[in-house]
Amino acid sequence: MAVLTLPLIPLRDMVLFPHMVAPLFVGRKKSIRALSAAMNGDRRVFLIAQTEADVDDPEEKDLAEIGCVGRVLQLLKLPDGTVKALVEGEGRARMLACDEDREDYGRADVELFTETGVQPSEAQALMRAVMESYREYANLNRKTSSETLDAIAAIQDPVHFTDAVSAQFSFKIVDKQQLLETEDLAERMLLLVNLIRTETEIFSMDQKIRTRVKRQMEKNQRHYYLNEQIRAIRKEMGDAEDTLEEIEGLERRLEEKQPPEEAIVRVRSEIRKLKMMPPMSAEATVVRNYVDWILSLPWNEISELSSDLDAAEDVLDEDHYGLEKPKERILEYLAVQTLVQKIKGPILCLVGPPGVGKTSLARSVARATGRKYVRLSLGGVRDEAEIRGHRRTYIGAMPGKIIQSLKKVGTRNPVFCLDEVDKMSMDFRGDPSAALLEVLDPEQNATFSDHYLDLDYDLSEILFITTANTLHNIPLPLQDRMEIIRIPGYTEIEKYNIAMEHLIPKQIEQHGLVLSQIHFTRNALYHIIRYHTREAGVRNLERQLAAVCRKVARDLVRERGKAPFSIDVAAVRKYLGVDQYRFGSVEKEHFVGTVTGLAWTQVGGELLTIETVLMPGKGEVTVTGKLGDVMKESARAAVSYVRFKSEALGIDPDFYKEKDLHIHFPEGAIPKDGPSAGIAICTALVSSLTGRPVDRNVAMTGEITLRGRALPIGGLREKVLAAHRGGIDRVLYPAENEKDIKEIPSSVLKKVRMIAVSHMDEVLEQALLPAEQQKKSKKKK
Structure with a gap:
């Protein structure tokens, strides 16, 4: 084959096929000079596609291997300096060499080649397949005229036919270049069929999408037209424009708020209903309130949390004295929050007597963590709807207190204090404590569902803190969701x-x-603490201090004294009157049958006196003092143990036949119950039956078995604090409660000696004095 040297014109986004006439817009100087050279010669040029269209000055490596030899039919210079050329393709050619470095224009050495032939029968079959695909595409496109189809169908030469069809499609440059480079004619025609079918499928899908979009636009236009008609009708009927502005305002708030997709769909549905309703109807009011509630909730508003542990610790110490365990737990939470991007909010339950600072500690936690603070009192709540809301079918329906509080605080990650969680009750309206299970379960509250909203709301980022005086009033399933932190009470030093x-x-x-x-x-403060208050917390102490300040303010206004007022013990007695309590309420003498026990109450620990007397009788046992069933059983167990061990204790085995026993707990108006009085009752009985007095400086707590074993009890810290307040020197406690000693303040342990006992024999050895000890005490008196 002959080798030709022709002017070179690189094409950016175009592939020229043989027998194809196409216009070219040429702007590069070299290409313009190449066209001029061709016009001065035989008008033939070599057109070849660039592999990268954005290259302005292509080299040989930037050009394809095969191009098309074309003839310039017409050349026209345009005013902007570019040239429009009309070029007709003559045949495929392979580029052998390229000289692009010349300053005038590029030249290429090319070699024309002919395609591999194909059998006439196979050629006819392939031409028919190509034509059928082309007609199917033309029926969908409707831009190809019937004359073009007939003209192409009349071409008999398979090569010319294939190139003519290829030129009619806007295939990708890569696909066009592949058609140009394929030398085997049969393979090229099969490739063309596949490309046409792919283009047909794409065009068909595009038509479906266009049709769907058009229908949607027509539907939206129809809705817009109808809405405008409704608006005009309402205006003519005299309805206020405020209603329309209100609906537009709701739509704007929805765009600004951007709640979750579920809420967006629900609000748009409700707004569509609202547009169709009379503005003054009751149903429209319900819909407006519902939409307003959804748009008022803090779906995305989050407080920026503080991660400075030192600053948080300073805040907690500034607001509260002591309370080391709760403070330590809060600082641990902050430390984990610093290391982890998102942590499920813990559910803390602060349990302790009134006045120990549970609620105020929750407020301090909010200040220390940088969160907002919201409080909800659950005392007396007995309706489940207070927690989970009412269904919208009820008149006056509203969301529950949880959702209402979040709307009020305006953020989705506050410190949420659920106060008095042990004061909830239950009636025919449901069990609110059961409704709280979903709120306080870290595994469920990410999808909390309020009955009114009927939407999932994420509560997992809230730091819930609940408070309670006692645990036994809180249902066990609810306790299981919370981390219990006990705040038992304060010592005298802490109160000071x-x-x-x-x-x-x-x-x-x-x-x-x-x-x-x-x-x-x-001394004045200690006098107030000891003789005017008897509590685990400091609430009553604050009242007494307030009383002193009021009286000082009165004297200051009446000029009965001059500042500064020094409040000493005498001033306390003047302002507060006689002492209300007797500090150090232990007995002054060692009595037979009188034991100082220790009791736990909702307001802290208390000293509990137990008295027993023997009387002539027939073995009856009387227990008085408004006792619960548990303490009555402890008394029976103590009597049985004494009868069982009577010989070892030096007691007449037949004492119960001739003697009646009376066990009494003073302050009979106060209910008493609990499994911790067994060893005290038994000690009082043994003291009465043996005539040995009980050491007045000893207090004890613990339950007893029929074999005399001392069982563990609860509330040891509160009981020991009560013993310390009462001036007790020694406390007997079950050995199994040894683990609870670390919770007792060291200042108390320095003044109260703790003695662990595991059997009743050890209790009697520590508590009972010799019989002559009482006689000596009376003589001294």
């Missing part, structure tokens, strides 16, 4: 420090005084 650092400055400010006008002495 709390009063100096927090209560006195607070009361001075609230009563219009200044620190320079009043001063409490150390």
Whole structure:
């Protein structure tokens, strides 16, 4: 085959086929000079596609291997300096060499080649397949005229036919170049059939999409037209424009709020209903309220949390004295939050007597963590709808208190204090404690469903803190969802420090005084703590301090004294009157049959006196003092143990035949119950039957078995604090409660000796004095 040297014209986004006439818009200087050279010669040029269209000055490596030799039919210079050329393809050619470095124009050495032939019968079959595919595409496109189809169908030469069909389609440049480079004619025709069918499928899908979009646009236009008609009708009927503005305002709020997809779909559906309703109808009011509630919730508003542990610790210490365990748990939570992007909010339950600072601790946690604070009191709540809301079918339906509180606080990750969780009750309206299970379960509250909203709301980022006085009033399933942190009460030293650092400055400010006008002495504060309060917390202490400040303010206004007022013990007795309690309430003598026991109450630990007397009789046992069933059983168990061990204890085995026993718990108006009085009752019985007095400086707590074993009890810390307040020197406690000793303040352990006992024999050895000890005590008296 002959080798030709022709002017070279690279094509950016085009492939020229033989027998194809196409216009070219040429802007590159070299290409323009190449066209001019061709016009001065035999008008033949070599057109070849670039592999990268964005290359402005292509080299040989940037050009395809096979191109098309074309003849320039017409050349026209345009005003902007570019040239329009009409070129007709003559035949395929392979580029052998390329000289693009010349300054005038590029030249290429090319070799024309002919395609591999095909059998006439096979050629006819392939031409028919190509034509059928082309007609199917033309029927869908409807842009190809019947004359073009007839003209192409009349071509008999398979090569010319294939190139003519290829030129009619806007295939990708890569696909066109593949058609140009395929030398085997049969293979090229099969490739063309596949490309046409692919193009047909794409065009068919495009038509379906266009049709669907058009229908949707027509539907939207129809809805718009109808809505405009409704608006015009309402306007003519005199309905206020405020209703329409309100609906538009709801739509704007929806776009600004961007709640979850489920809520967006629900709000749009409700707004469509609202547009069709009379504005003053009751149903329209219900829909408006419902949409307003959804749009008022903090779906995406989050408070920025603090991760500074030192600052958080300073805040907690500033607001509260002591409470080491709750503070430690909060700091642990902050540390984990710093390391993890998202942590499920813990559910903390602060359990302790009134006045120990449970609710105020929750407020301090909010300040320490940078969260907002919201509080919900559950005391007396007995309706499940208070937690989970009412269904919208009821008149006056509203969301539950959880959702209402979140709307009020305006953020989705506050500190949420559920106060008095043990004070909920249950009636025919449902069990609110069961409704709280979903709220306080970290595995479920990410999809909390309020009956009114009927949408899932994420509560998992809320730090829930619940408070309670006792655990036994909280259902066990609800306890299982919470982390229990006990706050048992304060020692005298702790109460003194709390009063100096927090209560006195607070009361001075609230009563219009200044620190320079009043001063409490150390002895005065301890006198108030010991003789005017008897509590585990500091609430009553604060009331007494407030009473002193009120009286000082009265004297200051009446000018009955001059500042500063020094509040000593005498001033306390003047302002607060006689002492309300007797500090150190232990017996002054060692009595037979009188034991000091220890009891746990909702307000902290208490000293409990137990008395027994023997009387002539027939062996009856009387127990008085408004006792519960558990304490009555403890008394029976103690009597049985004494009868069982009578010989070992030096007691007449037949004492029950001639003697009646009376076991009494003073302060009979106060209900008493619990499994911790067994060893005290047994000690009192043994003391009465043996005539040995009980050491007045000993207090005890523990349950007893029929074999005399001391069983563990609860509330040891509160009981020991009560013993410390009462001036007790020694406390007997079950050996199995040894683990609870670490919870007792070290200042208390220095003054109260703790003695662990595991059997009743050890209790009697520590508590009973020799019989002559009582006689000596009476002689001294």
